[in-house]
Amino acid sequence: MPSICFYFQVHQPYRLRDYSFFDIGSNHNYYDDLKNKEVLDKVAERCYLPTNQLMLELIEKHNGQFKISYSISGVALEQFATWRPDVLQSFINLANTGCVEFIAETYYHSLAYIFSKEEFKKQVEAHGKLIEKYFNQKPRVFRNTELQYNNELAAYIEDLGYEGIICEGVDRHLGDRTPNFLYKAPNANTIKSLLKNYKLSDDIAFRFSNQEWHEWPLMADKFASWVHGIAGHGETINLFMDYETFGEHQWAHSGIFEFMRHLPEQVLQHSDFSFKTVSETIDAYPVRDTYDCHELTSWADTERDLSAWIGNPMQDEAIAKIYALEKQVYESKDEKLIDDWKKMLTSDHYYYMTTKFWADGDVHKYFSPYDSPYDAYIYFMNALSDLKIRLELKGEAQKS
Amino acid sequence: MSNTRKKVLMFGWEFPPVISGGLGVATLGLCKALAPMADVQMVIPKSVPDFSIPHISLIGLNSFTQQELDILFTSENSFYRKHYHQNQHWDINPYTKIPEGEYIHQKFFSVFQEQVKPFEIDDLYAGDVIKKVIEFARIAVQFGLTQEFDIIHAHDWMTFLPAMELKRRTGKPLVLHVHSTEYDRSGPESKNWVYDLEQQGMQEADFIIPVSRYTGKICHTHYGIPTHKIKPVHNGIEAIKPMVRPKPFKEKLVIFFGRITMQKGPSFFVEAARIVLQQYPNVRFVLAGSGDQMYGLIEKIADYGLGDKFSFTGFLNKQKLNELLAIADVYCMPSVSEPFGLSAVEAVQYQLPTLISTTSGAAEVLNGALQFEFWDTHKFAQYIIASLQYEGLKNSVVESNAKSLQSITWEHCAAEVIKVYEELEPLN
Structure with a gap:
C-alpha cells in the first residue's frame, strides 16, 4: 500500500544590504529591508498565498486524504510575522486541518551542524519552540538545511529525540536500490531516513515547464501513472521540493497549479495509494535497508554535495571568521548583537558567494540579490568587521 | 608668434x-x-x-x-x-x-x-x-x-x-x-x-x-x-579645504585608490599589506576603485584570510573619496607606470604620508614622498609600518610634501x- 510523502521547503533569508566600507563602525543595520520585503511580497503573491489556498482546497475536497509536510525556517516565519501576517495565517489555517505536518530544522537555515554543534542544538531548539507557538505541533522529523545529511548527523539527531530525518537519495550511495523505502544509517539505532526520490521530485520542480523535455507537457494523469508504476517495489514516494516550485520557479502560466489541483484525485484513483505526512510515513513502514552515507550530501546542484556553500576561499574565510566569534558573541549578552550574528549564519550568504558557475550565469546567479559573488563577499565581510567592532566595544564596557 | x-x-x-x-x-x-x-x-x-x-x-x-x-x-x-x-x-x-x-x-x-x-x-x-x-x-x-x-x-x-x-x-x-x-x-x-x-x-x-x-x-x-x-x-591641482570626519574605528587605515589594473600595482599593495599585518594586526586596508584585477585580488585576500582587514569599495565618487581621505592614515600608490598620479597629490592635500613608486610623475613633484620600486613589497611594507609607527618620519614627510604642494598649481x-x-x- 504505497503512499506519497510531499514535503515542501519554505525559506527566506535576511539578505544583507550593500553594506559598504563607509558603514563600518557607524551604521549597524546590515539588512536590506526593502529588498527583503519586496521579495517576500512577490513570493507571497505568486506562490505562498495561491499555493496555500490550493492546498487547503485539496485537503477539504479529499476529506483528509490529501496530506503534506512543510519545513519553514525560523527566519522565514519571523519575516512573515513582520511583513506578511496574512501568509503566516494561511499556514496556520493549513495546520488547523490536521493534515499538515511541520518539520524541525535550524532556525536560521544555517550550516551550524558542520561548524558548531552547540549552536546547531540551540537553533534546532529555538525553531521547535517557534513551530509549537504558531502551529501547535512538536516536530518528530528533522531535516537539515538544504537536505544536508550524513550518517553522523542521523545518529546525532536521533540523540536529540527525533524519529525521522530527511535526506537526498544520492545515487552513489544508493547504488541500484530505490529511494522508495525507509532506510537507516549504519550507526543509528531507531531513526528512519526518508530519501528523496529525485527523479520524480525534479520532474515537477525542475523539468515541469521545460519544453525541450520529451515528457512535456506533464499532466497529472501521466505523473500519477508513473507513481502507480511503483506499486510492488516501493512503499513511500518522497517528493521533496522547494515550495517556490509553485508559481515562482514554475510560473503560473506553465500550468503547475492545474497540475497540482488534479494530482491528488489522479493518484487516489488507484485505491492502494494514499498521501502521508512525514511522521505518518515513518509510523507506517519499517526500515528496509541501510543507507550508508559517510560524506555530507545535499540536494543542491548535480553534485549533491556542499560545494555551493563552502570550498572557495571567500566562503571558507567568511564562514571561519563568523563562527570564530561565537563565544564572544554569547558572552556579550547583547541580544541584538547575538541576533545579528545568527542572521549572518544563514547559509544563503555563502551560497551567494559561490563562483561555481558564475561565468555561465545560471541558477546561483538568478537567486542572488548581488551583482557578483565578490560583492556578496565584500558586503558580508564589511558587516562582519562592524560586528567585531561592536563586540570589542561591548567587551571593553563589560570590563570597566 | x-x-x-x-x-x-x-x-x-x-x-x-x-x-x-x-x-x-x-x-x-x-x-x-x-x-x-x-x-x-x-x-x-x-x-x-x-x-x-x-x-x-x-x-x-x-x-x-x-x-x-x-x-x-x-x-x-x-x-x-x-x-x-x-x-x-x-x-x-x-x-x-x-x-x-x-x-x-x-x-x-x-x-x-x-x-x-x-x-x-x-x-x-x-x-x-x-x-x-x-x-x-x-x-x-x-x-x-x-x-x-x-x-x-x-x-x-x-x-x-x-x-x-x-x-x-x-x-x-x-x-x-x-x-x-x-x-x-x-x-x-x-x-x-x-x-x-x-x-x-x-x-x-x-x-x-x-x-x-x-x-x-x-x-x-x-x-x-x-x-x-x-x-x-x-x-x-585645485586647492581644497580638506573634509573633516571622525574615524569610526580604532585601527589605523592604509589606503589605495585608483583603477584596480596591472598599471596601478594593486597586487603589490596586497602583498605589502600581508607583510604589515603579520607584525601589526591592528591595521585596516582599503582598495578603492574597480578594474580587471579586482576579483582575483578579492579571492587572494580571502585565501590569505585577510578579508576582515581589507575593504573593497568599488569606484568612489569625489564625495566618498574625500570621506575616505579624511579618515586615512597612510596613502599608497604602487603604480607600475604612472604618468603623473593626481591622486597622490590629493592625498598630500589631506596631509597624509604618501608612499609612491619611483615609476611615477608624482615622485618628481612630491619631494617628501617615500619612494620605492613598485615590485619591492618588503620595502613598501616597511614604509607603511614606519609611517604608522614613527611620528617623526610621518611629520617630516607631510611637511615636506606640503611645501611641494605650493608649486603644484x-x-x-x-x-x-x-x-x-x-x-x-x-x-x-
Whole structure:
C-alpha cells in the first residue's frame, strides 16, 4: 500500500544590504529591508498565498486524504510575522486541518551542524519552540538545511529525540536500490531516513515547464501513472521540493497549479495509494535497508554535495571568521548583537558567494540579490568587521 | 608668434562632469588656468547643457543636430576617399587586429562610408571605443575647418586623429598633451593600433607635452621621439579645504585608490599589506576603485584570510573619496607606470604620508614622498609600518610634501604650456 510523502521547503533569508566600507563602525543595520520585503511580497503573491489556498482546497475536497509536510525556517516565519501576517495565517489555517505536518530544522537555515554543534542544538531548539507557538505541533522529523545529511548527523539527531530525518537519495550511495523505502544509517539505532526520490521530485520542480523535455507537457494523469508504476517495489514516494516550485520557479502560466489541483484525485484513483505526512510515513513502514552515507550530501546542484556553500576561499574565510566569534558573541549578552550574528549564519550568504558557475550565469546567479559573488563577499565581510567592532566595544564596557 | 593672445583649438575626451579618471580633471584644470592667457575652444565628445566654464568655449559633438552636420559636411570633399580608403597616405598598419575581431581599416571604411549622423556616446570607454574615436574625428575635423585658430592642442590618443588631420589640412602647429600612454596602460609589450596612433601623432606633432619627465622619457625611449620635441609640464591641482570626519574605528587605515589594473600595482599593495599585518594586526586596508584585477585580488585576500582587514569599495565618487581621505592614515600608490598620479597629490592635500613608486610623475613633484620600486613589497611594507609607527618620519614627510604642494598649481602648469606655445614657429 504505497503512499506519497510531499514535503515542501519554505525559506527566506535576511539578505544583507550593500553594506559598504563607509558603514563600518557607524551604521549597524546590515539588512536590506526593502529588498527583503519586496521579495517576500512577490513570493507571497505568486506562490505562498495561491499555493496555500490550493492546498487547503485539496485537503477539504479529499476529506483528509490529501496530506503534506512543510519545513519553514525560523527566519522565514519571523519575516512573515513582520511583513506578511496574512501568509503566516494561511499556514496556520493549513495546520488547523490536521493534515499538515511541520518539520524541525535550524532556525536560521544555517550550516551550524558542520561548524558548531552547540549552536546547531540551540537553533534546532529555538525553531521547535517557534513551530509549537504558531502551529501547535512538536516536530518528530528533522531535516537539515538544504537536505544536508550524513550518517553522523542521523545518529546525532536521533540523540536529540527525533524519529525521522530527511535526506537526498544520492545515487552513489544508493547504488541500484530505490529511494522508495525507509532506510537507516549504519550507526543509528531507531531513526528512519526518508530519501528523496529525485527523479520524480525534479520532474515537477525542475523539468515541469521545460519544453525541450520529451515528457512535456506533464499532466497529472501521466505523473500519477508513473507513481502507480511503483506499486510492488516501493512503499513511500518522497517528493521533496522547494515550495517556490509553485508559481515562482514554475510560473503560473506553465500550468503547475492545474497540475497540482488534479494530482491528488489522479493518484487516489488507484485505491492502494494514499498521501502521508512525514511522521505518518515513518509510523507506517519499517526500515528496509541501510543507507550508508559517510560524506555530507545535499540536494543542491548535480553534485549533491556542499560545494555551493563552502570550498572557495571567500566562503571558507567568511564562514571561519563568523563562527570564530561565537563565544564572544554569547558572552556579550547583547541580544541584538547575538541576533545579528545568527542572521549572518544563514547559509544563503555563502551560497551567494559561490563562483561555481558564475561565468555561465545560471541558477546561483538568478537567486542572488548581488551583482557578483565578490560583492556578496565584500558586503558580508564589511558587516562582519562592524560586528567585531561592536563586540570589542561591548567587551571593553563589560570590563570597566 | 609671441606677445599676441593665441587662439587654441583643443580636443579632449573626458571632460567634467563626464569623467572617469584623472584625464578629465586635468583637462579642465588646464583649460581654466589658460583662459586668462589664451582663447581656448575645447572640442569634446559630450557636453552637458548646464555645464559651462567662464571664458572657455565648450563644444560637445553630441550637441550638433543632423541639420548642422549636413551644413558642416557640404564641404567634405573626396579627401577621405583618397587618403583613407586606399590606405595610401596612412602609415598606421591597417592590419593591426583589434579585440572585436575586425581590422582598423574596415572601421575607417565603414565610418567614412556612412552618412554622417549626430554623434552619440554614452560611456566614453565602453563598447567599441575605437569606432567612437573615428566617428569623433570625422566630425571634429569638419568642425575645426570652420574655425579660426593658431594652435591645435590635443589630449591623449582618443583625440589625436582629428588633431593630426587638421594639421595636415591647415598647416597649423600641433601640440600633443600626453596624460598617459599605451605603455602605461598595457605594458611594454603592447604594440597595437593605439600605440601606432600615439607614435604617429607624436611624430607629426611639433611639440609633445608629457605630464612628467618620467612620461617624457617613455615618449623618447618607447616611441622614439627626439628629446628636443618633448616638453614635460607637471599637472596642477585645485586647492581644497580638506573634509573633516571622525574615524569610526580604532585601527589605523592604509589606503589605495585608483583603477584596480596591472598599471596601478594593486597586487603589490596586497602583498605589502600581508607583510604589515603579520607584525601589526591592528591595521585596516582599503582598495578603492574597480578594474580587471579586482576579483582575483578579492579571492587572494580571502585565501590569505585577510578579508576582515581589507575593504573593497568599488569606484568612489569625489564625495566618498574625500570621506575616505579624511579618515586615512597612510596613502599608497604602487603604480607600475604612472604618468603623473593626481591622486597622490590629493592625498598630500589631506596631509597624509604618501608612499609612491619611483615609476611615477608624482615622485618628481612630491619631494617628501617615500619612494620605492613598485615590485619591492618588503620595502613598501616597511614604509607603511614606519609611517604608522614613527611620528617623526610621518611629520617630516607631510611637511615636506606640503611645501611641494605650493608649486603644484594649474596656474603654474598653464604658464609652462604658454611657454611651449611661444616656442612654436609660425608655419605659414
